[in-house]
Amino acid sequence: MKAVLVLNAGSSSLKFALFPVDPVLAEQPALSGQVEGIGAVPELSARDSNGERYHEAVTTTGEQSAQHRDALTHLFRWLAAHNPNLEIVAAGHRVVHGGERYSAPVRLTEGVLRELDEYVPLAPLHQPHNLRAVRAVGALLPEIPQVGCFDTAFHRTQPAVAQAFALPRALSAEGVKRYGFHGLSYDYVARQLPAVIGEQRARGAVIIAHLGNGASMCALRDGRSVASTMGFTAVEGLMMGTRTGSLDPGVLLYLMEQKGMDAKALTRLLYKESGLLGVSGISQDMRTLLASDAPEAREAVELFCYRIARELGSLAAAAGGLDALVFTGGIGEHAAAVRARVVELSAWLGVGIDAEANNTHASRIDLPDSGVAVAVVPTNEEGMIARYTVELLNG
Numbered sequence: 372m373k374a375v376l377v378l379n380a381g382s383s384s385l386k387f388a389l390f391p392v393d394p395v396l397a398e399q400p401a402l403s404g405q406v407e408g409i410g411a412v413p414e415l416s417a418r419d420s421n422g423e424r425y426h427e428a429v430t431t432t433g434e435q436s437a438q439h440r441d442a443l444t445h446l447f448r449w450l451a452a453h454n455p456n457l458e459i460v461a462a463g464h465r466v467v468h469g470g471e472r473y474s475a476p477v478r479l480t481e482g483v484l485r486e487l488d489e490y491v492p493l494a495p496l497h498q499p500h501n502l503r504a505v506r507a508v509g510a511l512l513p514e515i516p517q518v519g520c521f522d523t524a525f526h527r528t529q530p531a532v533a534q535a536f537a538l539p540r541a542l543s544a545e546g547v548k549r550y551g552f553h554g555l556s557y558d559y560v561a562r563q564l565p566a567v568i569g570e571q572r573a574r575g576a577v578i579i580a581h582l583g584n585g586a587s588m589c590a591l592r593d594g595r596s597v598a599s600t601m602g603f604t605a606v607e608g609l610m611m612g613t614r615t616g617s618l619d620p621g622v623l624l625y626l627m628e629q630k631g632m633d634a635k636a637l638t639r640l641l642y643k644e645s646g647l648l649g650v651s652g653i654s655q656d657m658r659t660l661l662a663s664d665a666p667e668a669r670e671a672v673e674l675f676c677y678r679i680a681r682e683l684g685s686l687a688a689a690a691g692g693l694d695a696l697v698f699t700g701g702i703g704e705h706a707a708a709v710r711a712r713v714v715e716l717s718a719w720l721g722v723g724i725d726a727e728a729n730n731t732h733a734s735r736i737d738l739p740d741s742g743v744a745v746a747v748v749p750t751n752e753e754g755m756i757a758r759y760t761v762e763l764l765n766g
């Protein structure tokens with residue numbers, strides 16, 4: 372089997388998917404899964420297209436970067452053992468930050484990788500791991516082409532005003548501006564929309580909420596990004612699993628001046644200790660919080676929904692209206708209670724929800740008489756990467 376390998380490497384996980392390309396690229400992967408728990412107790416889990424599931428332990432040694440390499444070596448060996456005729460013809464990677472320069476997928480050469488290294492400080496939770504996976508694949512399979520697909524690229528269509536901070540011009544000229552992320556997900560979902568909400572609405576003012584571990588929202592017009600809640604880094608905007616989302620910058624000054632916190636301590640606070648985890652004190656996992664009776668869990672979920680509703684108003688202003696609201700990502704696709712609460716808080720915008728359709732996760736969940744379409748569209752970032760990779764390599 373000739374296939375494109377798609378990799379999405381995170382700090383402690385390595386998500387993968389294998390897309391057959393013979394004779395044409397498959398829409399869904401033949402095999403997908405992840406190695407989780409890198410740095411602790413790594414485990415590989417996978418699922419093939421027949422629904423069969425696999426689990427096994429992964430042995431790693433040494434420090435984190437060596438463990439990532441071990442995990443990848445293990446994955447390659449496992450893939451070969453399960454697919455005796457497997458021929459990986461290319462690797463497509465999710466690379467979170469492409470800066471101002473990359474508005475489209477790119478062939479990953481050593482020169483390009485060195486440039487992408489410069490964005491590591493802008494996406495500390497993602498970029499270093501993304502690039503490490505590229506280099507590890509390069510060492511293990513030096514003959515195959517590798518393609519980088521950027522989370523930021525989809526947002527390069529935004530008007531200048533949506534990308535600007537009110538900073539002195541010199542800083543903006545250096546590239547301190549709003550980029551936006553989750554672009555692979557928005558691109559994929561936007562392409563599904565005509566079939567779900569109709570051509571005309573899909574070209575109108577659409578707001579997509581990508582609610583996963585990382586969470587953001589994007590306003591689209593004519594299928595293109597016009598504004599998003601994430602900015603210079605993937606910490607702006609919504610409250611997330613462990614990230615604060617938008618925060619009064621005065622809080623950072625206070626913590627530095629009064630509590631002596633340095634950049635490292637602030638990074639940990641903003642990215643790892645806040646969000647659903649910090650507010651609940653219980654978990655970053657929405658499933659756990661929804662199942663909990665603890666008032667702290669309820670408060671965390673309420674703040675999560677409230678922040679989404681606030682941003683929805685703001686993005687509707689940027690889009691000049693609201694024709695459709697679309698939910699995606701692990702929480703957006705599966706947490707009916709979150710969708711219901713967001714819509715309830717947003718009734719003033721003309722949205723309404725059909726409880727039955729919402730509880731069964733139907734693709735259309737709006738009330739027949741409300742003017743705004745409300746939809747649930749499962750995302751497929753890996754499928755988008757496979758498609759970009761094949762398109763780029765085929766010219």
Ligand SMILES: Nc1ncnc2c1ncn2[C@@H]1O[C@H](COP(=O)(O)OP(=O)(O)O)[C@@H](O)[C@H]1O
Pocket residue numbers: 582583584585612655656657658659661700701702705706
């Ligand atoms: N059935 C479910 N009900 C509620 N939340 C869910 C459900 N399934 C997954 N989630 C939530 O989705 C989030 C993970 O989203 P996902 O998009 O998979 O994350 P990632 O950003 O790591 O890809 C977690 O908070 C998880 O609790």
Ligand SMILES: CC(=O)OP(=O)(O)O
Pocket residue numbers: 467497522552553583584585586605
């Ligand atoms: C950009 C971002 O937040 O990604 P993720 O959802 O994978 O954390």
Ligand SMILES: [Mg+2]
Pocket residue numbers: 583584585
């Ligand atoms: Mg995600």
